[in-house]
Amino acid sequence: xxxxxSRLLLFLLSLHCFVACLAAxxxxxxxxxxxxxxxxxxxxxxPYDMLANNWSTxxxxxxxxxxxxxxRHERVHSLILQNMSLKGTVSPNLGNLSFLVxxxxxxxxxxxxxxxxxxxxxxxxxxxxxxxxxxGGIPAALGDLSQLQYLYLGANxxxxxxxxxxxxxxxxKELDTAQNRFAGPIPQSILNLSSxxxxxxxxxxxxxxxxxxxxxxxxxxxxVVTLFLMLE
Numbered sequence: 001x002x003x004x005x006s007r008l009l010l011f012l013l014s015l016h017c018f019v020a021c022l023a024a025x026x027x028x029x030x031x032x033x034x035x036x037x038x039x040x041x042x043x044x045x046x047p048y049d050m051l052a053n054n055w056s057t058x059x060x061x062x063x064x065x066x067x068x069x070x071x072r073h074e075r076v077h078s079l080i081l082q083n084m085s086l087k088g089t090v091s092p093n094l095g096n097l098s099f100l101v102x103x104x105x106x107x108x109x110x111x112x113x114x115x116x117x118x119x120x121x122x123x124x125x126x127x128x129x130x131x132x133x134x135x136g137g138i139p140a141a142l143g144d145l146s147q148l149q150y151l152y153l154g155a156n157x158x159x160x161x162x163x164x165x166x167x168x169x170x171x172x173k174e175l176d177t178a179q180n181r182f183a184g185p186i187p188q189s190i191l192n193l194s195s196x197x198x199x200x201x202x203x204x205x206x207x208x209x210x211x212x213x214x215x216x217x218x219x220x221x222x223x224v225v226t227l228f229l230m231l232e
Contacts, residue, residue: 034093035093036064041091042089045086045109079094079100087109090112092116100124122147124145125150126150127145135159138160142163151174154180156179167188167192172195176198178200
């Protein structure tokens with residue numbers, strides 16, 4: 001009798017864990033869906049109806065245009081919406097896409113300040129928002145993206161200082177801040193970016209005398225990349 005009760009208790013415990021895990025997985029998918037719908041709601045112009053005709057609760061998030069999911073975790077892995085002429089602001093709800101690895105909004109007309117909440121995406125490896133109309137400063141929290149390898153901010157209206165925290169992006173391979181309105185000195189912390197293979201800080205309003213070590217670091221990167229291209 002005791003043995004039977006033990007088995008029943010074990011079965012009920014296993015069933016509870018199964019239901020709890022299933023519920024958690026459903027919640028994660030729902031969280032991603034809600035985040036993307038919030039993003040869609042702030043788009044004021046979608047001339048090709050890319051999202052209007054596709055991003056719907058009647059279909060799986062993983063089948064939406066520009067969205068790719070991680071099959072293992074059933075979470076949104078990448079959001080790639082480049083060259084779609086989208087206009088609007090970026091919803092801070094994107095910070096809820098906790099499994100996001102790639103965020104690519106290149107060549108659209110997104111404006112306003114880029115939401116600090118995106119800096120919560122600790123798995124992010126690619127952030128590409130060049131050729132938009134973003135303005136304001138770059139949050140210091142950008143340095144929290146410890147997995148980031150590619151950061152493209154070029155051709156926007158960003159202003160203010162580049163935060164020293166950018167030096168925390170130890171895995172960064174490519175950095176582009178060209179064609180903005182950044183001012184002040186180039187942060188000394190760029191010297192921490194030992195993995196950097198490409199950098200473009202041109203067409204900004206940096207002031208002060210560039211640190212010799214920083215200039216040597218930039219020149220070294222340029223030389224290595226140039227030699228690599230010549231040898232290809």
